Amino acid sequence: MQTIEFQIDIGDDALDDLRRRVTQTKWPAAIDPEGWDDGSSLRFMRELIDYWQCEFDWRAQETRLNLLPHFVAEIDGFKIHYIHVKGRxxxxxxxxxxHGWPGSFLEMERVIPLLTDPGAHGGDPEDTFDLIVPALPGYAFSSAPAKAGIGPFEIAGLWRKLMLGLGYTNFGAQGGDIGAAVSSWLAFRFPKDVVGIHLNYIPGSFRPPIGDGLPPLTPQEAEFKKVAAEWADKEGAYAHVQGTKPQTLAYGLSDSPVGLAAWIVEKFRSWSDCDGNVLDVFSMDTLLTEISLYWFSGSLDASFRLYKESRAHPLSFEKGQRILPPVAISHFAKELPQPPRSWVERVYNVVRWSEHAAGGHFAAMEKPGELVADIRSHFRALPR
Incomplete structure (x- = not known):
């Protein structure tokens, strides 16, 4: 595996093009400019874009992110961007x-020092990690797939090669959103390599075996299926579009940074524990840095298409199939619909389940301390 050091360096021409596009935005009308019921609030979007034009400093964000050790590895024809921090x-x-969508490696920025240098952050130095944070293919600075058929199942194989190429023959995995699917497939496909996994989300594509010869649904499991279906009907339009016609969506959002911003910001508001005010949890700088990473990737079609690949190969299991490495689950109160433990245990080897009274889908950004504490506790208890 060939690996080179990497620094984020967005060209001035790309920044100039972004400014021009933002300045020339054609704004829609809105029946309720203040509200979010129809999607991203027009009032909020105007404030966000005004900040983007007048105050946001990409170069400052770029400089800060470059304090992390970035690398690019060539694996099976892909250039995989990742952060690699050795533990103290x-x-x-x-x-x-x-990470998942609409996240990136930026999601992990706050947890990296807590996991790699616990002694400097009130923790036990015994709970230290060598941390590897890759960008999914087509996200941030990882190259996009050139053909169909690259989903979480296949990405798990890329991640195993990355870890082995870095000299790690046994390792843990952690993730939420799409990252939870990748981590789950890692544990399922390579149980001799993966010592354990920690998830802060159970992927919506997870399907345990049910039916003849298997335990019937419990009342809690039946209720979960109902709630999940209702949520998908009310909130799942984004996933249906990205999972069926990602290319059509990509034309508009690859041409309009404001359109992209609206598509992403609405999810940060809806999926976080912010009580309707996204700026209570995420600063404008954080939101715009995340949006900019998607814009500068130049591969929005690939980031959307990963949903289609996930639909084609869901996290589905047959009778007798199990994820063998020990699994810990952190459930944050405002997460998307999550199944009860009994549903998860039909496939996963759940050894730890933690409930949190606050926090949402972006746990590493919203509740980094609580997430890190759960990760430490889980891996501390596993054989090394």
Whole structure:
């Protein structure tokens, strides 16, 4: 595996093009400019874009992000961008953390120092990790797939090659959203390599075996299926579009940074524990840095298409199939609909389940301390 050091360096021409496009935005009308019921609030979007034009400093964000050690590895024809931070402690546990949509490696920025240098942040140096944070293919600075058929199942194989190429023959995995699917497939496909996984989300594509010869649905499981279906009907339009016609969506959002911003910001508001005010949890700088990473990737079609690949190969299991490595689940109160433990245990080897009274879908950004505490506790209890 060939690996080179990498620094984020967006060209002035790309920044100039972004400014021009933002300045020339053609704004829609809105029946309720203040509200979010129809999608991203027009009033909020005007404030966000005004900040983007007048105050947001990409170069400052770029400089800060470049303080992290970035690399690019060539694996099976892909250029995979990743952050690799060695742990400070006697025996670091290798851990690969995978983001989802609409996230990026930026999601993990706050947890990286807590996991790699616990002694400097009120923790036990024994709970240290060598942390690897890759960008999914087509996200941020990882190259996009050139053909169909690259979903979470296949990405798990890329991640295993990345970890082995870095010299880690046994490692843990962590993720939420799409990252939870990748981590789950890693544990299922390579149980001898993966010592354990930690998830802060159970992927919506997860399908345990049910039917003849298997335990019937419990009342809690039946209720979960109902709630999940209702949520998908009310809130799942984004996933249906990205999972069926991602290319059509990509034309508009690859041409309009404001359109992209509206598509992403609405999810940060809806999926976080913000009580309707997204700026209570995420600063404008954070939101715009995330949006900019998607814009500068130049591969929005690939980031959307990953939903179609996930539909084609869902996290579905047959009778007798199990995820063998020990699994810990952190459930944050305002997460998207999540199944009861009994539903998860039909496939996963659940050894730890933690409930949190606050926090949402973006746990590493919203509740980094609580997430890190759960990760530490889980891996501390596993054989090394």
């Amino acid at each position: 402690g006697p025996s670091p546990t290798p851990l690969i953390m995978t």
